[in-house]
Amino acid sequence: MSTSTAGTLIELTAAELAAAIRSGETSSEEVTRAYLDRITQVDDAVGAFLHVDAEGALAQARGVDERRASGTELGPLAGVPVAHKDVFTTAGVPTTAGSRILEGWRPPYDATVTQRLRAADMVLLGKTNMDEFAMGSSTENSAFKPAHNPWNLDRVPGGSSGGSSAAVAAFEAPLATGTDTGGSIREPAAMCGLVGAKPTYGGSSRYGLIAFASSLDTPGPFARTVHDAALLHEAFSGHDPRDATSLDAPVPPVVAASQQPDIAGMRVGLVRQLQNGSGYSSGVTQRFTETVELLESLGAKVVEVSCPSFEAALAAYYLIAPSECSSNLARFDAMRYGLRVGDDGTRSAEEVMSMTRAQGFGPEVKRRIMLGTYALSSGYYDAYYGSAQQVRTLVRRDFDAAFENVDVLVSPTVPTTAFPLGERSEDPMAMYLADLCTIPANLAGNAALSVPCGLSPEDNLPVGIQVMAPPLADERTYRVGAALEAAFTEQWSGPLLRADRIAV
Amino acid sequence: MPAITREEVAHLARLSRLALPPDELDTLATQLDEILAAVAKVQEATEGNPDVPATSHVMPLTNVYRPDEAHPGLDRDAALAEAPAVEDDRFRVPRILGEEA
Numbered sequence: 105m106s107t108s109t110a111g112t113l114i115e116l117t118a119a120e121l122a123a124a125i126r127s128g129e130t131s132s133e134e135v136t137r138a139y140l141d142r143i144t145q146v147d148d149a150v151g152a153f154l155h156v157d158a159e160g161a162l163a164q165a166r167g168v169d170e171r172r173a174s175g176t177e178l179g180p181l182a183g184v185p186v187a188h189k190d191v192f193t194t195a196g197v198p199t200t201a202g203s204r205i206l207e208g209w210r211p212p213y214d215a216t217v218t219q220r221l222r223a224a225d226m227v228l229l230g231k232t233n234m235d236e237f238a239m240g241s242s243t244e245n246s247a248f249k250p251a252h253n254p255w256n257l258d259r260v261p262g263g264s265s266g267g268s269s270a271a272v273a274a275f276e277a278p279l280a281t282g283t284d285t286g287g288s289i290r291e292p293a294a295m296c297g298l299v300g301a302k303p304t305y306g307g308s309s310r311y312g313l314i315a316f317a318s319s320l321d322t323p324g325p326f327a328r329t330v331h332d333a334a335l336l337h338e339a340f341s342g343h344d345p346r347d348a349t350s351l352d353a354p355v356p357p358v359v360a361a362s363q364q365p366d367i368a369g370m371r372v373g374l375v376r377q378l379q380n381g382s383g384y385s386s387g388v389t390q391r392f393t394e395t396v397e398l399l400e401s402l403g404a405k406v407v408e409v410s411c412p413s414f415e416a417a418l419a420a421y422y423l424i425a426p427s428e429c430s431s432n433l434a435r436f437d438a439m440r441y442g443l444r445v446g447d448d449g450t451r452s453a454e455e456v457m458s459m460t461r462a463q464g465f466g467p468e469v470k471r472r473i474m475l476g477t478y479a480l481s482s483g484y485y486d487a488y489y490g491s492a493q494q495v496r497t498l499v500r501r502d503f504d505a506a507f508e509n510v511d512v513l514v515s516p517t518v519p520t521t522a523f524p525l526g527e528r529s530e531d532p533m534a535m536y537l538a539d540l541c542t543i544p545a546n547l548a549g550n551a552a553l554s555v556p557c558g559l560s561p562e563d564n565l566p567v568g569i570q571v572m573a574p575p576l577a578d579e580r581t582y583r584v585g586a587a588l589e590a591a592f593t594e595q596w597s598g599p600l601l602r603a604d605r606i607a608v
Numbered sequence: 609m610p611a612i613t614r615e616e617v618a619h620l621a622r623l624s625r626l627a628l629p630p631d632e633l634d635t636l637a638t639q640l641d642e643i644l645a646a647v648a649k650v651q652e653a654t655e656g657n658p659d660v661p662a663t664s665h666v667m668p669l670t671n672v673y674r675p676d677e678a679h680p681g682l683d684r685d686a687a688l689a690e691a692p693a694v695e696d697d698r699f700r701v702p703r704i705l706g707e708e709a
Contacts, residue, residue: 209690210689210690211690212682212686212687212689212690213682305666305667306667306669319664319665319666345674348669348672349665349667349669351667351669413653415649415653416649416650416652416653419646419647419648419649419650419653420647420650420653422643422646422647423647423650430624434625437625438692439692439699439701440687440690440691440699441690441691441692442690442692443692444692444693447692447693447702449702451702452702452703452704452706453701453702453703453704454625454704455627455702456702457625458622458625458626458627459627461624461625461626461627462626462627462628462629462632465626467632467635470624470626470628470632470636471636471639471640471643473624473626474617474620474621474624474626474636474640475640475643475644477620477623477624478612478616478620478640478644481620481623487648487651488644488647488648488650490662491650491651491653491654492647492650493662493663493664494650494653494654494657494660494661494662494663495650495653495654496662496663496666497660497661497662497663498653498654498657498660500663500666532639532642532643533642533643533646536646547666548666549666549667575666575667
């Protein structure tokens with residue numbers, strides 16, 4: 105990366121950029137141009153964006169600069185660019201959820217998260233690449249193109265929010281939104297050396313979020329620092345009357361927690377079932393073990409806890425999520441919006457619908473619709489969907505019991521580092537295993553966050569540690585994240601993610 | 609014995625409104641069989657606990673009401689703007705009568 109002024113600008117944190125914009129040291133337009141230039145330079149190689157809205161972004165940026173010039177007091181992220189996952193509707197701006205069935209669709213309304221980014225005076229750079237309908241762990245299920253890991257372009261950036269993680273890691277955006285249904289923020293954050301948070305279920309709004317599995321889908325932030333993630337988390341979270349499952353509770357004090365890197369006396373539980381299994385790479389295990397020792401040296405009291413039902417969490421998830429998706433995706437019926445195939449005047453609505461869905465959905469989406477339809481069929485319902493819902497209860501009880509004795513739980517975020525593109529794309533079960541450690545928190549609705557804990561000695565790729573807290577105790581995850589970030593920054597003489605360490 | 613037969617997969621495709629060619633059905637039959645074998649683990653986990661209640665939703669929310677106030681919805685032009693086909697200011701759809709149930 106060049107060391108020009110623009111290069112320096114895009115390496116600043118979101119908090120630093122916002123301060124520089126407020127003070128007049130730079131302008132939102134200058135920052136936005138620097139990021140748009142960077143996208144032009146590197147995104148052919150990274151594939152982080154499905155749509156770049158240069159004109160719209162510059163207009164928003166100028167608007168912020170004008171408001172500042174007229175003396176309006178600006179918010180904590182005013183003028184800062186953000187990359188927005190293509191699963192959130194954006195009025196008039198293409199929204200596809202990574203699917204051909206929505207190619208070219210321009211929604212007539214904004215998602216609540218989108219509205220709140222705009223209300224915070226943030227600049228929407230464009231829409232990020234993702235696994236189709238957020239189903240996947242590598243972004244290889246995008247109907248348009250795969251995204252690449254900026255640390256090594258032959259590796260996946262994780263998924264489903266892999267365009268968002270790739271964009272932030274490649275310095276194409278200081279912040280990005282994502283959604284986490286089974287790990288789709290934490291897993292790509294870990295694989296790209298970023299901070300990523302899954303807020304408490306219901307803490308961030310699903311209105312205008314193209315639904316995958318409604319009882320699990322949770323919008324959350326990606327950032328290069330814990331504090332930046334907290335700022336974005338706070339900017340778009342909070343009660344939304346338009347989402348019936350939105351919690352009418354204050355946003356947990358995540359920003360304050362991100363500035364209190366003190367965990368002396370905190371009780372940290374090590375989940376026995378989420379470590380050292382056959383699927384864990386030795387590099388991940390090594391970095392995780394070192395990080396647990398670091399937590400102890402920072403004054404935390406570490407104990408091992410047992411959550412036996414977590415062993416069945418992955419299986420329960422891959423019944424519950426497909427079941428909900430088979431119902432949610434029934435709305436793609438070729439009648440009111442999106443693709444329509446075979447409407448030649450001779451075919452019935454049902455034939456057109458079936459042809460459209462067969463052509464418009466990719467293999468993983470079809471697989472999950474079929475799996476969900478099976479699990480919900482009479483005759484199989486009790487054995488599959490019913491049992492999965494019982495496991496969900498057991499997972500929740502395990503969390504409840506654990507949190508009687510500890511403040512947070514930790515595990516590796518992902519059992520391995522970023523795997524090579526193509527390695528798991530033909531093997532659905534191998535792909536599903538990437539979500540092994542992240543799924544329990546989705547099933548129970550907990551808050552969880554992934555923070556970088558080093559590069560694996562095996563392949564020099566980032567490793568993340570996951571911190572889990574009870575519902576609405578999101579601030580605990582940020583506090584632990586901030587403490588680890590501060591200690592590691594000192595140990596490494598700087599952040600893990602640096603412009604001269606990535607491949608673009 | 610496989611957990612799911614080729615015939616069941618074809619039936620599921622019809623229920624799912626997916627007009628899939630035979631080769632896709634073949635692939636799916638193999639993959640779904642493998643996935644179902646793996647996710648059957650939920651049955652072991654609940655075997656000794658038949659009385660565990662099901663959780664469909666994690667937050668204790670019931671009947672969320674909003675004030676009964678009128679708000680404007682999408683206007684007709686906005687609603688029709690992205691339709692695959694429009695006729696006389698309405699969504700035009702293929703025939704729905706005379707088809708099999």
